[in-house]
Amino acid sequence: MQEKGSISIHTENIFPIIKKFLYSDHEIFLRELVSNAVDATQKLKSLGQLGEFKGELGELKVKVSVDKEARTITISDHGLGMTAEEIKKYINQIAFSGATEFVEKYKEKDAAAKDQIIGQFGLGFYSAFMVAREVEIFSKSYKEETEGAHWVCDGSTEFSLETTEKSDRGTDIVLHVAEDSDEFLEPARLKGILNKYCKFLPIEIEFEGEVINQTAPIWTKQPSELTDEDYVKFYQELYPFSEPPLFWIHLNVDYPFNLTGILYFPKVKDELQFQRNKIQLYSRQVFITDEVKDVVPEFLMLLHGVIDSPDIPLNVSRSFLQADAAVRKINTYITKKVADKLAELYRKDRAGYEQKWSDIGLFVKYGMLSDEKFYDKAKDFALVQNVGGKFFTLPEYQEFVQANQKDKSEQTVVLYTTDAEAQHGFVQAAQDRGYDVLKLDGPLDSHFIGQLEQKLEKTTFKRVDADTIGKLIEKEESTESVLSDDDKTKLQELYKAAISNEQMHVQVEALSPQDAPVIITLPEFMRRMKDMQRAGGGG
Ligand code: ADP
Numbered sequence: 001m002q003e004k005g006s007i008s009i010h011t012e013n014i015f016p017i018i019k020k021f022l023y024s025d026h027e028i029f030l031r032e033l034v035s036n037a038v039d040a041t042q043k044l045k046s047l048g049q050l051g052e053f054k055g056e057l058g059e060l061k062v063k064v065s066v067d068k069e070a071r072t073i074t075i076s077d078h079g080l081g082m083t084a085e086e087i088k089k090y091i092n093q094i095a096f097s098g099a100t101e102f103v104e105k106y107k108e109k110d111a112a113a114k115d116q117i118i119g120q121f122g123l124g125f126y127s128a129f130m131v132a133r134e135v136e137i138f139s140k141s142y143k144e145e146t147e148g149a150h151w152v153c154d155g156s157t158e159f160s161l162e163t164t165e166k167s168d169r170g171t172d173i174v175l176h177v178a179e180d181s182d183e184f185l186e187p188a189r190l191k192g193i194l195n196k197y198c199k200f201l202p203i204e205i206e207f208e209g210e211v212i213n214q215t216a217p218i219w220t221k222q223p224s225e226l227t228d229e230d231y232v233k234f235y236q237e238l239y240p241f242s243e244p245p246l247f248w249i250h251l252n253v254d255y256p257f258n259l260t261g262i263l264y265f266p267k268v269k270d271e272l273q274f275q276r277n278k279i280q281l282y283s284r285q286v287f288i289t290d291e292v293k294d295v296v297p298e299f300l301m302l303l304h305g306v307i308d309s310p311d312i313p314l315n316v317s318r319s320f321l322q323a324d325a326a327v328r329k330i331n332t333y334i335t336k337k338v339a340d341k342l343a344e345l346y347r348k349d350r351a352g353y354e355q356k357w358s359d360i361g362l363f364v365k366y367g368m369l370s371d372e373k374f375y376d377k378a379k380d381f382a383l384v385q386n387v388g389g390k391f392f393t394l395p396e397y398q399e400f401v402q403a404n405q406k407d408k409s410e411q412t413v414v415l416y417t418t419d420a421e422a423q424h425g426f427v428q429a430a431q432d433r434g435y436d437v438l439k440l441d442g443p444l445d446s447h448f449i450g451q452l453e454q455k456l457e458k459t460t461f462k463r464v465d466a467d468t469i470g471k472l473i474e475k476e477e478s479t480e481s482v483l484s485d486d487d488k489t490k491l492q493e494l495y496k497a498a499i500s501n502e503q504m505h506v507q508v509e510a511l512s513p514q515d516a517p518v519i520i521t522l523p524e525f526m527r528r529m530k531d532m533q534r535a536g537g538g539g
């Protein structure tokens with residue numbers, strides 16, 4: 001026996017679940033209702049362009065107001081409105097999205113509509129019941145000779161719908177705020193929510209007599225229309241009181257996914273100053289979240305700015321991203337754009353790039369360490385600096401050392417210092433003998449060195465106080481020491497006894513009176529082990 005049928009849902013059971021669990025944050029009811037008002041307005045504009053609406057558009061502002069006494073919040077628009085039939089169709093049917101329907105219907109005639117309409121799940125409206133005990137809709141459609149419609153629902157599955165007098169086109173949504181949601185009757189609270197989610201919506205939003213949003217934020221414009229001042233100004237709007245950014249990347253792609261945005265390189269000196277979660281994610285100019293973990297590669301989380309993509313798959317609650325193939329593509333794209341930008345800066349203005357290196361070096365190294373693809377690009381524009389302050393790219397430095405190295409063996413030995421002051425004697429000794437010494441004293445440098453040793457062919461890194469330098473020095477026999485052999489032996493024994501550490505190498509040399517007569521070194525691997533233990537790695 002076989003039977004087929006359809007599963008039924010008891011709305012009275014589902015309703016409380018939607019109210020309680022669909023959205024993690026109650027405050028987003030305002031984002032959803034304002035988005036609907038914006039959608040309604042965009043649709044009307046679309047219909048106007050298509051010739052389906054021939055009337056006057058008139059004032060199109062969306063107004064949000066609150067009446068503390070009456071305990072109501074009202075969201076009004078002059079969009080396309082709804083007839084009573086449409087209310088039944090779009091509002092009474094949960095999870096039927098009029099937004100999706102509109103996009104489907106007009107996608108051939110008006111391709112832009114797809115990118116402008118925010119709604120997609122057909123659930124947003126019901127978020128009103130998270131904060132309201134009763135919701136009213138007053139609406140009048142743009143269609144000629146339709147009457148106004150009035151819908152009331154108290155959050156149960158019962159509603160009432162009747163005709164009403166409404167003179168102007170559009171929709172008023174009136175929320176009768178529930179006892180437990182008093183906070184939303186505070187104008188300051190509402191303003192905060194509007195600022196967070198609606199600040200860049202494409203239709204003007206008015207609250208308390210003021211327009212709260214910028215309808216055309218700079219990321220929606222073409223880079224050619226914008227000046228450096230525009231970018232800096234926008235940065236300071238996003239992050240008031242912060243230092244101007246070093247530079248920025250304007251993202252603009254429409255294939256294979258849609259994404260716009262601006263990523264800024266903040267001015268930071270050390271790891272502690274790095275602030276994560278400074279990138280804001282938008283979808284069609286509606287703020288979604290600043291948790292961009294899946295969209296932006298880990299090392300790029302240090303950047304600031306805005307990413308806007310209608311193609312980032314959001315779940316109904318929109319706060320959660322669904323990691324999937326599209327997100328991975330976006331991730332790869334952003335990494336590539338950032339690498340390209342750095343390569344361009346390096347190519348076009350090497351001096352300027354070198355000046356910025358102290359600010360971007362840490363970031364580039366972090367990227368190289370955490371992302372293979374980024375390493376492959378960055379290996380050509382990552383810089384190292386010697387104690388004299390001169391910058392080299394990695395290939396340049398390898399070549400330089402090879403040309404300079406007296407010991408013409410297979411291996412290129414790069415000497416470096418992690419503390420030019422404390423290791424001054426060693427640095428001096430190496431320099432006196434014609435060796436160059438790199439300054440690798442940053443917080444990520446020990447990892448960076450490890451990576452370079454793996455990646456660069458035939459190249460080893462030795463800290464100036466490692467025993468290698470002693471060996472290099474020993475190879476040069478030409479110069480006479482100022483100490484006699486006897487002095488040397490005595491000194492060496494004296495020091496060895498004092499240190500009593502077999503692993504340390506004591507070398508008594510002093511080629512000139514300025515030289516430190518005794519150089520005590522530890523094999524490179526020993527020191528690295530110690531460093532690691534100190535760093536808490538434990539090996
Ligand atoms: P979505 O926006 O995802 O489609 P919603 O639950 O937010 O779903 O809204 C359902 C539908 O109700 C919308 O698609 C739209 O057709 C209609 N609607 C909601 N608010 C308005 C409004 N202010 N003006 C006109 N239609 C609206």
Ligand code: MG
Pocket residue numbers: 032035036118119120122123124125
């Ligand atoms: Mg909606």
